[in-house]
Amino acid sequence: MDESVLAELDRALEPVDAARAAAYPGEAPTRQPVHTCYVPADAVVPGLVVSWGRQALEALDEHGLPDLGLPGELVEQVLPRVRAKLADEPVEDLRVDSEDGYRGPPDREDDDVRTAAAVLAAEPGLPPFWGTRAKSLEGPTRRRGVRSLDLFLGGLAGRGRAVVTLPKVTAVEQVAAFLPVLDALEQAHGLALDLELQVETPQAVLGADGAATLAAMLHAGRGRVTGLHYGTYDYSASLGISAAHQASDHPAADHAKATMQVAVAGTGARAVDGSTNVLPVGDRAAVHRAWQLHAGLVRRALERGFYQGWDLHPAQLVTRYTATYAFFRAALPAAGARLAAYTARVDGGVLDEPATAKALAAVLLRGLDCGALDAGEVTAAAGVDRAGLDALAGRLPR
Secondary structure, three states: OOHHHHHHHHHHHHHHHHHHHHHOOOOOOOOOOOEEEEEEHHHOOOOHHHHHHHHHHHHHHHHOOOOOOOOHHHHHHHHHHHHHHHHHOOOOEEEEEOOOOOOOOHHHHHHHHHHHHHHHHHOOOOOOEEEEEOOOOOOOOHHHHHHHHHHHHHOOOOOOEEEEEEOOOOOHHHHHHHHHHHHHHHHHHOOEEEEEEEEOOHHHHEOOOOOEOHHHHHHHOOOOEEEEEEOHHHHHHHOOOOHHHOOOOOHHHHHHHHHHHHHHOOOOOEEEOOOOOOOOOOOHHHHHHHHHHHHHHHHHHHHOOOOOEEEOOOOHHHHHHHHHHHHHHHHHHHHHHHHHHHHHOOOOOOOOOHHHHHHHHHHHHHHHHHOOOOHHHHHHHHOOOHHHHHHHHOOOOO
């Protein structure tokens, strides 16, 4: 074949290669929190994070763990780790809410968001990930929402990287129009800001022209969008699903979340599960029912590739970490053995390819990140250390 044919092929596809590389740089090489805890701006008090951990431990001590459908030996492995996590780092990602969770009157919102920021600024340490949920960009709430953002972030000026969650997004144009606002907030307050979009409306999934909307919204963020978060109750209600059946495992939720998953694949953004509003409060029977429901939803999400979800109450941390730790510890033996065989090029009953090795390494890294696994046991099982797992998973710095 003449070289000119191949040269023309390269010339024709170089712009396509460049566009794909820009739009799909690969999975994010950073830790992903296992949850996002939403706290109303008027409920932020000194010692908030420590208090959430203490309340979770108190609930566990008072009520005991119910049967969560896990093997007894796995629960024995997990519980000491859960207790340690609740004592040391109970909240991985905190979002101060000035949207639906906020119940203060309009004339008090300025003071509440300022106070919330001042409380967090005085804390000895913020969670690894933190930020705020703004109001939507719909006309009635637009200016109020941006003002609250400005006041909150101003109280935490210079504190590194924060996340802004934008709820009820209905149009690609809203994302594009919000970028200059984020630029201005960064300049004003010396913060690096990431953007999350909440999938709470049908228009976020399917536009009026019949086109899927989520991918367009994400790419309109020009690399700033780090996550699509499913809003269980607003989305369900907007489809006319009755309150008794609004849940993150409803078929309508699965459709929206599957669309989110496809939209974020390869972009570096993450698809995040929603919440359950069935809280573990009341007598032991009520708490146990709520824990069983929550643990089942967390386990179901993990099995479907959603490694992060929302928690709305301190006692939900018990089952967030129990179900999450059990998932990663149960994965360790097989994932470790398959990775060891892959790196040693040993033939076995499963023929793994590089993409599978990447997924195996990623699941072990997630277990390490959240505290479910220890470095020594992972290296012993997989035959590679943390640096080797990072390389296999594509987590090398970009």
